[in-house]
Amino acid sequence: MAPIGVFDSGYGGLTVLKELVKALPGYDFLYLGDNARNPYGTRSFEVVYEYTLEAVRYLFSQDCPLVIIACNTASAKALRNIQQLDLPVIAPDRRVLGVIRPSVEKVAEITGNGHVGVLGTIGTVVSESYPIELEKWSGGRVVSTVQEACPMWVPIVENNEIGTEGAEFFIKRHIQHILAKDPEMDTLILGCTHYPLLIDSIRKYVPPHIHILEQGAVTAEKLVEYLQRHPDMESRLSKGGTLRYQTTESAANFAEKAALFIGQKVTAEHVRL
Ligand code: DGL
Numbered sequence: 094m095a096p097i098g099v100f101d102s103g104y105g106g107l108t109v110l111k112e113l114v115k116a117l118p119g120y121d122f123l124y125l126g127d128n129a130r131n132p133y134g135t136r137s138f139e140v141v142y143e144y145t146l147e148a149v150r151y152l153f154s155q156d157c158p159l160v161i162i163a164c165n166t167a168s169a170k171a172l173r174n175i176q177q178l179d180l181p182v183i184a185p186d187r188r189v190l191g192v193i194r195p196s197v198e199k200v201a202e203i204t205g206n207g208h209v210g211v212l213g214t215i216g217t218v219v220s221e222s223y224p225i226e227l228e229k230w231s232g233g234r235v236v237s238t239v240q241e242a243c244p245m246w247v248p249i250v251e252n253n254e255i256g257t258e259g260a261e262f263f264i265k266r267h268i269q270h271i272l273a274k275d276p277e278m279d280t281l282i283l284g285c286t287h288y289p290l291l292i293d294s295i296r297k298y299v300p301p302h303i304h305i306l307e308q309g310a311v312t313a314e315k316l317v318e319y320l321q322r323h324p325d326m327e328s329r330l331s332k333g334g335t336l337r338y339q340t341t342e343s344a345a346n347f348a349e350k351a352a353l354f355i356g357q358k359v360t361a362e363h364v365r366l
Contacts, residue, residue, distance in 0.1 A: 095331040096121035098157030100148045102131035104251070104347070105286025106163030107354035109192065112309035113161065116317050119332045123155055127366070128342035132247055133166040134214025134285070141216060145171035146179060147366045153184050158329045161316065162191045165284050165308075166214050169193060169222035188326060192308050193284075195315035197226045200235060200280050203304055207236035208277040210303075212267065213284035218242040223284060239278070241271035243285070250287040253353060261294055268298035282306045290354065339364045 097117070099110050103126045110124050127133075127148055133141050145167040152160045162168045168191030175189050200209055211223040224238040245263040254260045272278065281303050283289060289307045299305060320327040338361040340347040347361040 094121055095156050095158050095329055096123040098152030098160035099124045100162050101126055101164040102133035103128045104350055104354050107351055108286050108289050109163035109309045109312050111355050112313040116313035119334050121331045121333045121335045124338045126340045128340045134216045138170050141167055141170040142174055146175055149189055151366045158187050159326055160189045165192055166216040169217045169220040192312050193222055193226050195312045196282055196308050197230045199311045201231035204280045206279050207234050208275050208279055209235050209238045210271045210278045210281040211240045211284045212243050215242045215244055217284055237275055239274035241267050243267045247287045250290045264294045265298050280304045
């Protein structure tokens with residue numbers, strides 16, 4: 094078995110996994126949620142890097158040639174170091190990819206006027222990863238990036254408060270803030286694994302001409318392209334069509350809560366990193 098490893102701080106990455114499996118149904122996947130130590134969104138750079146590297150090493154020990162970091166906070170704070178400093182030493186023949194670069198490439202394809210908004214956790218916003226990557230990889234197509242941290246949105250999803258009066262209040266407030274930061278915005282990135290679950294509420298407050306970018310499908314589309322460009326990696330991945338879930342917290346809780354994110358209960362295993 095040489096599955097594609099998919100890592101997230103907890104449940105949120107399931108929104109990405111769902112799309113990856115849809116796009117690459119014949120492949121084997123191993124999902125790891127670091128539920129014992131999440132959320133990552135409020136943690137320091139050093140801690141997110143340390144935890145993410147541990148998770149990547151673990152997935153390598155489970156024979157994953159390729160790991161997708163589905164978590165925006167971990168992609169923002171740890172991915173570059175892992176790719177540039179750690180991989181050449183610990184596993185030069187393996188690859189770790191994140192969710193920011195695929196989103197940036199997609200934004201460059203769809204924006205009309207280059208005015209982009211990013212919604213994310215405090216960690217993602219403070220890291221400035223999106224503005225930096227948009228500047229670097231959009232081929233000059235993005236001229237302005239504004240960001241807004243939405244620290245209440247992850248707890249709203251995790252506590253299943255979606256659609257309640259309290260949830261609507263916080264969603265409306267942050268959307269109004271980000272729209273005020275750049276009234277010319279034509280593309281809005283949902284830069285956090287949990288936000289697609291709030292899409293119905295988000296749409297109520299975002300003018301219809303603004304394109305809302307959900308990362309699951311975009312990450313899947315870009316991964317398919319990546320595997321076409323890298324047949325050497327593609328041929329190393331096993332194709333048994335299996336899907337395993339592992340968590341650093343209680344397997345029973347994971348199985349239960351996963352339903353909120355992917356609409357069905359799953360069987361999970363508890364693991365230590
Ligand atoms: N998975 C995280 C992200 O996409 C959100 C949850 C957390 O803060 O750990 O940024």
